[in-house]
Amino acid sequence: MLEIDADRLRDTFADYSAIGATDRGGLHRLALSDEDKAVRDRFRDDVEALGLAVRVDELGNMFARRDGTDPDAAPVLVGSHLDSQPSGGRYDGQLGVLCALETLRALDDAGVETRRPVEIVNWTNEEGARFEHAMLGSGVFTDVVSTEEALAITDDDGVSVGEALERIGYAGDAPCEAHDVHAHLELHIEQGPTLEEHGTSIGIVEGVYGMSWLGVTIDGEADHAGPTPMHTRTDALDAATEAIGKIQKLPMRLSEDAVSTVGRISVEPDAINVIPTRATFTADVRSYDDDVVERGVDAIRFEVDAACERIGASSEVDEIWRIPHTEFSESVCSTVETVAAELDVSAERIVSGAGHDAKYLSDIAETAMIFVPSEDGKTHNEDEFTPWEDVVRGAAVFANTTLRLSSEQPDKIR
Amino acid sequence: MLEIDADRLRDTFADYSAIGATDRGGLHRLALSDEDKAVRDRFRDDVEALGLAVRVDELGNMFARRDGTDPDAAPVLVGSHLDSQPSGGRYDGQLGVLCALETLRALDDAGVETRRPVEIVNWTNEEGARFEHAMLGSGVFTDVVSTEEALAITDDDGVSVGEALERIGYAGDAPCEAHDVHAHLELHIEQGPTLEEHGTSIGIVEGVYGMSWLGVTIDGEADHAGPTPMHTRTDALDAATEAIGKIQKLPMRLSEDAVSTVGRISVEPDAINVIPTRATFTADVRSYDDDVVERGVDAIRFEVDAACERIGASSEVDEIWRIPHTEFSESVCSTVETVAAELDVSAERIVSGAGHDAKYLSDIAETAMIFVPSEDGKTHNEDEFTPWEDVVRGAAVFANTTLRLSSEQPDKIR
Numbered sequence: 143m144l145e146i147d148a149d150r151l152r153d154t155f156a157d158y159s160a161i162g163a164t165d166r167g168g169l170h171r172l173a174l175s176d177e178d179k180a181v182r183d184r185f186r187d188d189v190e191a192l193g194l195a196v197r198v199d200e201l202g203n204m205f206a207r208r209d210g211t212d213p214d215a216a217p218v219l220v221g222s223h224l225d226s227q228p229s230g231g232r233y234d235g236q237l238g239v240l241c242a243l244e245t246l247r248a249l250d251d252a253g254v255e256t257r258r259p260v261e262i263v264n265w266t267n268e269e270g271a272r273f274e275h276a277m278l279g280s281g282v283f284t285d286v287v288s289t290e291e292a293l294a295i296t297d298d299d300g301v302s303v304g305e306a307l308e309r310i311g312y313a314g315d316a317p318c319e320a321h322d323v324h325a326h327l328e329l330h331i332e333q334g335p336t337l338e339e340h341g342t343s344i345g346i347v348e349g350v351y352g353m354s355w356l357g358v359t360i361d362g363e364a365d366h367a368g369p370t371p372m373h374t375r376t377d378a379l380d381a382a383t384e385a386i387g388k389i390q391k392l393p394m395r396l397s398e399d400a401v402s403t404v405g406r407i408s409v410e411p412d413a414i415n416v417i418p419t420r421a422t423f424t425a426d427v428r429s430y431d432d433d434v435v436e437r438g439v440d441a442i443r444f445e446v447d448a449a450c451e452r453i454g455a456s457s458e459v460d461e462i463w464r465i466p467h468t469e470f471s472e473s474v475c476s477t478v479e480t481v482a483a484e485l486d487v488s489a490e491r492i493v494s495g496a497g498h499d500a501k502y503l504s505d506i507a508e509t510a511m512i513f514v515p516s517e518d519g520k521t522h523n524e525d526e527f528t529p530w531e532d533v534v535r536g537a538a539v540f541a542n543t544t545l546r547l548s549s550e551q552p553d554k555i556r
Numbered sequence: 557m558l559e560i561d562a563d564r565l566r567d568t569f570a571d572y573s574a575i576g577a578t579d580r581g582g583l584h585r586l587a588l589s590d591e592d593k594a595v596r597d598r599f600r601d602d603v604e605a606l607g608l609a610v611r612v613d614e615l616g617n618m619f620a621r622r623d624g625t626d627p628d629a630a631p632v633l634v635g636s637h638l639d640s641q642p643s644g645g646r647y648d649g650q651l652g653v654l655c656a657l658e659t660l661r662a663l664d665d666a667g668v669e670t671r672r673p674v675e676i677v678n679w680t681n682e683e684g685a686r687f688e689h690a691m692l693g694s695g696v697f698t699d700v701v702s703t704e705e706a707l708a709i710t711d712d713d714g715v716s717v718g719e720a721l722e723r724i725g726y727a728g729d730a731p732c733e734a735h736d737v738h739a740h741l742e743l744h745i746e747q748g749p750t751l752e753e754h755g756t757s758i759g760i761v762e763g764v765y766g767m768s769w770l771g772v773t774i775d776g777e778a779d780h781a782g783p784t785p786m787h788t789r790t791d792a793l794d795a796a797t798e799a800i801g802k803i804q805k806l807p808m809r810l811s812e813d814a815v816s817t818v819g820r821i822s823v824e825p826d827a828i829n830v831i832p833t834r835a836t837f838t839a840d841v842r843s844y845d846d847d848v849v850e851r852g853v854d855a856i857r858f859e860v861d862a863a864c865e866r867i868g869a870s871s872e873v874d875e876i877w878r879i880p881h882t883e884f885s886e887s888v889c890s891t892v893e894t895v896a897a898e899l900d901v902s903a904e905r906i907v908s909g910a911g912h913d914a915k916y917l918s919d920i921a922e923t924a925m926i927f928v929p930s931e932d933g934k935t936h937n938e939d940e941f942t943p944w945e946d947v948v949r950g951a952a953v954f955a956n957t958t959l960r961l962s963s964e965q966p967d968k969i970r
Contacts, residue, residue: 332783519788
């Protein structure tokens, strides 16, 4: 088996975590910020120190290829993202890039020549925190978003992705488009509590939930909160409260895996002594079963209609986004499973409730992910934590799975 | 009986309604705006045309006194306010000032000499829409708010009440403080549906609801809406929804007259795919019975606690404002009642769910109000409407009540 250097990984993780570090132990490293430039520079140095050339594409995605023995073989692509949420943790994204880097280093240490190239990647703007389009670099790479559209997205200050890339010197010449990839593997923190609850070290991610985002607007009548008796009111927030209560309890009627969230709400005129004339809220419903999502959307429409009908309000429910579930590669998953078993690392099959770059990559390559536990499921905040022993186990499974995938014959998968 | 001139009142009402008129038949006449200056100028002209001098105090409250035969007698004060909500109606406030003006004109027409002076008033910033302190002019007059505090209140552009008064030329020299007032009478639209529902022309307002304003903050935990199973969530909006649902239904358990309203709500971080970590909302609970308000506040605290306890969230409930109910003068009310009966105008005793300048005036003088119906209870919007025949009936009762009050001996009331 390929040996990783746990101390080196830990030191590197500490070094990278100092770039954009927050006082409370997290990261503030928004996409294409000065902090992102600093970590990209460090990543470039580390990769070049392995004798590899870094390619940067138009979207700022960074690639480096360690050649294999077969000049015609498509590479195994490994990596994740180095950007963070505004008050993010040190594990989300960064851990995946550094396990990929450790894999390249371990291959060099062991003097291993793989048949296929092993290619490392750092995707641009996975978080979508500064530029509001999550998984942007991988999205353009897999042709889900056009290059023009992506470069034109602006942050709150009106700075475009294109301008920000130029500013930090990461607007590359290479077109951002998919090249031939044999298989793709991404390690990531779970961002949920399941592995910790089950006492499992790694999750073998079989796929990603399908989901729907809905925007709901309820129109009632504004009236003075004092002289308007309860029975004559058409309070938009009254109907919204009824509907939201049902939406929050929807998963119990849908499936074991379904989740349903109301993340945004506002009212008009938003005055303490005026009955709301309008209430606006969102719903996010997810399941691995697309039919469950469909039934969830139908149920939300039903509940909004019923709540409005009850008090004579009117409503509009718009579907903002719908994506079907994604099934990752059974072949790659079973390779991960075999490697974990050989390394005596506890593992379980799992699906991801959140999107990842690997979701888009699965459109163009055999793909799977490895999850490591998140303490209390905490993520997107400075308290993110994964026990170090689980990181090491995950990195070992990741490195050896990468090695095994890079030895596969062309006809092994697909 | 004193005869009012219904055609003159209608013409005057039409003229005043043209000042700050909106396209949809309402008024945009924010306190101390150019529109407010224009209507104040017109009011000054109309009062001066009766041979009366207009006094303006430091807060811009406008008074004019029609002398009586007894130089030592305290005046009967009549009037309301000429400012409006941003998209207000033509009746709220304005109708009360114009019925008072018509009363003075009718007294002149009839050549009546009253024993007491009759004083007309236009209060500054009753609405609290531009400067966020409702009933400001009458509040300073009755010493509920200090002059300094009031003049320093700023609008959204940072302009203070003092600056705005100077700008439109209505920063008077007279101190804003209560003088001796025998009785106060204000005509206003009901702003609720009761008179219309009962088919009654005027309401004899016996008092004003007590009320409490509460600010509620619920703290949960922010988590990703995808990978976080329902059973591990501490969704602040989940607890808020439970509590708000109970608050909206509270009046059914409190009393026949109680009303309860959630007018404001917001969540943090307010992202479609993030479970709310914080939900903030307000509650407004009112009743004519202060014990009912007290029980309402207790019930709201109980429901917030219970909803938070259920999911492990924490909460804070702050009382922003509490005012006890106000009882108007039985003597003035029964005078209104007698006059209405003599004029064959249908009338009923009623209490007001909303605050009015008269509420503050009742601290310093025997006070009552006359309500005229509001179609569908609509108010604070451009669709405010009162049938003209009810306006005329209300104005006649108002004028004759004023006449009767102005003949009262010192020991009649108090």
